[in-house]
Amino acid sequence: MSALQTIYRHPLLTAEELEIIFKAHRKITFNKGDFLLKKEQVADGYFCVEKGLIRSYVYDFNGNDITTGFIGKNEIAIDVISLFHRIPSVEYFQALTDCECYVIDLESFQRLYHSIIGLNEWGRAWMSESLFELKQRTISMITDSATERYERLQSRHPHIVQQSPLKFIASYLGITDTSLSRIRKELVKEN
Amino acid sequence: MSALQTIYRHPLLTAEELEIIFKAHRKITFNKGDFLLKKEQVADGYFCVEKGLIRSYVYDFNGNDITTGFIGKNEIAIDVISLFHRIPSVEYFQALTDCECYVIDLESFQRLYHSIIGLNEWGRAWMSESLFELKQRTISMITDSATERYERLQSRHPHIVQQSPLKFIASYLGITDTSLSRIRKELVKEN
DNA sequence: TGAATTTCTTGTCTTATGGCAAGTAGATTG
DNA sequence: CAATCTACTTGCCATAAGACAAGAAATTCA
Known part of the structure; x- marks a missing residue:
């Protein structure tokens, strides 16, 4: 089972549609230490992780780097704001290990997003899921x-x-x- | 300027579309202490706040209530997960003061969401904005x-x-x- | 392989925050 | 008006985590 199959699983997406979606991705590998995205860059796609571990981080006012997230197998490395709002990222995304990913660029995604109704739903589900997990984490930071x-x-x-x-x-x-x-x-x- | 005009402002939404969207809302008032949503309930709409202050909270394992957010004028009181995934909420939403809101139910929203292309974009922009703010807060909880x-x-x-x-x-x-x-x-x- | 670098551990001392309890002031209610 | 409540403050002591520094262990690299 590839990462794409796991990531895009959704009741409204048919096998044929999934096939089309998968084909819009291309494989890309990163070596340990490589950057998938740097601060000030505008993201032009997102990465579905097949293998390896990626870290996202920011610098705080004291110059300390703060890890904001880890992205592993079957997860998506994406700066939502930068990608969809077309603005420079404030985060860095860096490979902690050698990585295998599938990348899709914004243009391809937009095209599919508007032609495959289920992908639309999938996107919203993914985003709300992310929102939920982040909320959980915020609460945990406070209470635990x-x-x-x-x-x-x-x-x-x-x-x-x-x-x-x-x-x-x-x-x-x-x-x-x-x-x-x-x-x-x-x-x-x-x- | 009403809360609806502020909340729904988006380059892809025309004046006519906004008019349709506004009409899908109805005014609703809450008294101090009223609940907009309780734990275990499934949300059936969301609230655009015209006036007043709302608090969302959860109980932690020790029974302490933890405030997860404040929603004031020109903001939206919504449990994204409960509303769109049709599952019981884990949060409470309670009016801290007397409130005036505009509520739209899920069905109406869905209908507009599929017929007004700009609303689709607006929704995604809103969600990614929320994600961003929550991320900022999480970082602040750590670094400040x-x-x-x-x-x-x-x-x-x-x-x-x-x-x-x-x-x-x-x-x-x-x-x-x-x-x-x-x-x-x-x-x-x-x- | 050997040197350099990074990672991790540990010691000592300081500090921010919590837990608990008492007390005041203001608001609410019968 | 008196009796409760709730919100807020304050004191005392306990504790988790930080700052800084030294050193050990592991990894990287030339």
Whole structure:
């Protein structure tokens, strides 16, 4: 099962339509460290991840880089605002490992989006799903301790914890690498 | 200028289309304390706020209510997931003050959404804008101190600080009412 | 392979925020 | 008007996480 099949699964999309959608993508690989998108660039497409791990991040006012998200297998690396509003990105998207992706450019997407009614629905479903997950994360940032957030990340997205350096996970969780190191130590001690 | 005119302003929507859209809404008022939507209910429309302040919140595992957002004049009170996925809400939406809103039900929206191409674009723009703001907030929760978050809320959304009890603002900022009270005291002292 | 770089850990001290409890002031209600 | 409530403040002490710095371990690279 390819990433595309998983990503585009939707009740309103037929096998034929999916075929058309898949064909609009082309395969692209990234080496560890490569950028899929940099700050100030205008995104011209989005990436469906087949293999590997990507990190999105921003710089805060102190110059620290803050991990805003991880994108792994069967997920989409996209800066929604930059792509659809045609404005420069504020985020960086960088490959944490060698990656295999399928990319589709905006023009192709727009064309399909207007001709395949189900894709329209799929897009809205995807966006509202993203909104929901982000909301969950915001609530978690408020109500859960750093330890709890780490444990949840570990159980729900073990591949992130396995593939990403500790400092990126730490900034994603909103703590320093020092603190995360200590949290890990405590968790090991407990079990 | 009514809330509807502000909310639905979009380059692809003509005056005639706007007229049709506006007519699909009906006015509805809420008294302080009324619920627009409760947990477990399936949303059947969304509310464009003309006047007043609404609070959305969830209960965390400890039974504390956590404010997830404030919705004021010219903003939309909506549970995207519940409305479009037809599933029970996890949030409560409650009027903090007497409110005047314009409500549109899902069916009417769907009909317009499929007949007015610009509304389609408007919807996507609205959703991506929401995604962006939520992302900003998540980053702020990580990189800014509680004091900074409060000051920003105060400068960007003074009406919230003016109309909402301190405890709701506190939970929105991710701190206790006690802490927010102290932060306020410090800020007053500084100026 | 050896040097350089990055990653991770650990120690010490500081600080922001929380938990709990008491108390005041203002609003609401019977 | 008195009796409750609710909102807010304040004090005391506990704790999670940060700042800074040193060093160990792992990885990268020439």
